[in-house]
Amino acid sequence: MSYMIMFRGVSRFLRTNPVSGQRSMSQSSLVGKVAIVTASTDGIGLAAAQALGKRGAHVVVSSRRQANVDKAVALLQSQSIIVTGTTCNVGKGEDREKLVQLTVDQCGGIDILVSNAAVNPFFGNILDSTEDVWDKILSVNVKSAFLLTKLVVPHMEKRGGGNIIFVSSVAGYQPMQALGPYSVSKTALLGLTKALAPELAHGNIRVNCVAPGIIKTRFSSALWQNKDVADEFKKQLSIKRIGEPEEIGGTIAFLCSDEASYITGETIAVTGGMSCRL
Ligand SMILES: NC(=O)c1ccc[n+]([C@@H]2O[C@H](COP(=O)([O-])OP(=O)(O)OC[C@H]3O[C@@H](n4cnc5c(N)ncnc54)[C@H](OP(=O)(O)O)[C@@H]3O)[C@@H](O)[C@H]2O)c1
Numbered sequence: 001m002s003y004m005i006m007f008r009g010v011s012r013f014l015r016t017n018p019v020s021g022q023r024s025m026s027q028s029s030l031v032g033k034v035a036i037v038t039a040s041t042d043g044i045g046l047a048a049a050q051a052l053g054k055r056g057a058h059v060v061v062s063s064r065r066q067a068n069v070d071k072a073v074a075l076l077q078s079q080s081i082i083v084t085g086t087t088c089n090v091g092k093g094e095d096r097e098k099l100v101q102l103t104v105d106q107c108g109g110i111d112i113l114v115s116n117a118a119v120n121p122f123f124g125n126i127l128d129s130t131e132d133v134w135d136k137i138l139s140v141n142v143k144s145a146f147l148l149t150k151l152v153v154p155h156m157e158k159r160g161g162g163n164i165i166f167v168s169s170v171a172g173y174q175p176m177q178a179l180g181p182y183s184v185s186k187t188a189l190l191g192l193t194k195a196l197a198p199e200l201a202h203g204n205i206r207v208n209c210v211a212p213g214i215i216k217t218r219f220s221s222a223l224w225q226n227k228d229v230a231d232e233f234k235k236q237l238s239i240k241r242i243g244e245p246e247e248i249g250g251t252i253a254f255l256c257s258d259e260a261s262y263i264t265g266e267t268i269a270v271t272g273g274m275s276c277r278l
Contacts, residue, residue: 027258028055028253028254028257028258028259029056030052030056030057030112030253030256031055031056031057032056033056033057033058033112033256034057034060034108034110034112035049035052035053035057035059035060035111035112035113035114035256036062036099036103036110036112036114036148036152037049037052037059037060037061037062037116038062038088038090038099038114038116038117039063039116039117039118040059040062040063040116041061041062041063041065041068041069041071041072042063042068042217043215043217043218044116044167044215044217044245044248045061045063045114045167046061046072046075046245047244047245047248048114048165048249048252048253049061049072049076049083049249050076050079050081050246050249051246051249051250051253052114052249052252052253052256053076053079053081053083054079055253055257057082057111057112057256058082058084058107059083059084060083060085060086060099060102060103060107061076061083061084061085062085062086062087062088063088063117064087064088064089065087066087069085069086069087070085072085073085084103084106086098086099086102090115090117090140090145091119091139093147096147099148100151104155109155109158109159110152110155110156110162111156111159111163112162112163112164112165112256113149113152113156113162113163113164114165114167114256115144115145115149115165115166115167116167117140117141117144117145118140118141118169118182118186119137119140119141120179120182120219121136122137123178123179126180126181129180133181134181137181137182137185138188141182141185141186141189142189142192145189145192149196149207152164153200157203157205160204161203161204161205161206162203162204162206163205163206163207163208163255163256164196164205164206164207164208165208165210165255166193166207166208166209166210167189167209167210167212167252168187168193168209168211169182169186169212170211170212170213170214170274170276172187172188172211172267173187173269173276173277174276175187189209190209190267193208193209193265193266194265197264198265201264206255206261206263206264207264208255208260208263208264208265208266208267208268209267209268210248210251210255210267210268210269210270211267211268211271211276212243212248212270213237213270213271213274213276214233214242214272214274215242215243215244215247215248216242216243216244216245224242236274236275237271237272237273238272238273238274239272239273240272241272242272243270243271243272248270251268251270255268
């Protein structure tokens, strides 16, 4: 076989086998997709909305406060992102239903859910945490993630498939000191991802999770604002800096794109090399 014939054969193989060859730009495109991102008026949620919106998705942003929603909508519009905004406290059933219904009514369907909201009302020894603390943390961080999933799945099935992303934490793999109940709630999301993925695969719905390390947001400010505390954390990192919300947003957008078409039931740790798994 001459070199030329072999080359033609290889290039034809790469064109017809996208998994083996270079993928085209269009596979990262989310044009025509509708994406709900919870807790998306700040931090990681806002960055996820930006990343999905920049790839062409119509994003639905929400959080508890109308003023925060208005600010996020204005910011995303200024970046030419197609955006709809509404208030939604994910811990409230009526708010979750309103969010899903509004999305279907105003955007025509749902293709992507990024379940990003979480609370942490407790710092201290785990044995000092109360039933109220556990109820709050499990309700917002875990139960609402599942119940929102249950609400969106029928709409994704109508569209022929979709993507669900849970935002866990490095603390889900290795509980952080003084953050016991929160860490356990984040471990539960790793399990939820694995429990849902096989059941939803038949409907062409992929379920994945991201586990951020320490990312520069208001939520984690106690971990990076004080230089001594931040330096202590940096010792555990291969990349010696605190992460940026956009670095999580990009990973989420990748998982929602066709470039990740064979990934489901997986959690990607985005931690700057913080050791948190085998
Ligand atoms: N930052 C980190 O280092 C880090 C590391 C690992 C995992 N995470 C996870 O990343 C996710 C986002 O955290 P973040 O650091 O981006 O936080 P953030 O910058 O403080 O943003 C929090 C967002 O959540 C909204 N929010 C709070 N409670 C809500 C509720 N009950 N329902 C709906 N929205 C709510 C807030 O807006 P309103 O006040 O208007 O509601 C705001 O938009 C969380 O799941 C967190 O556990 C963060």
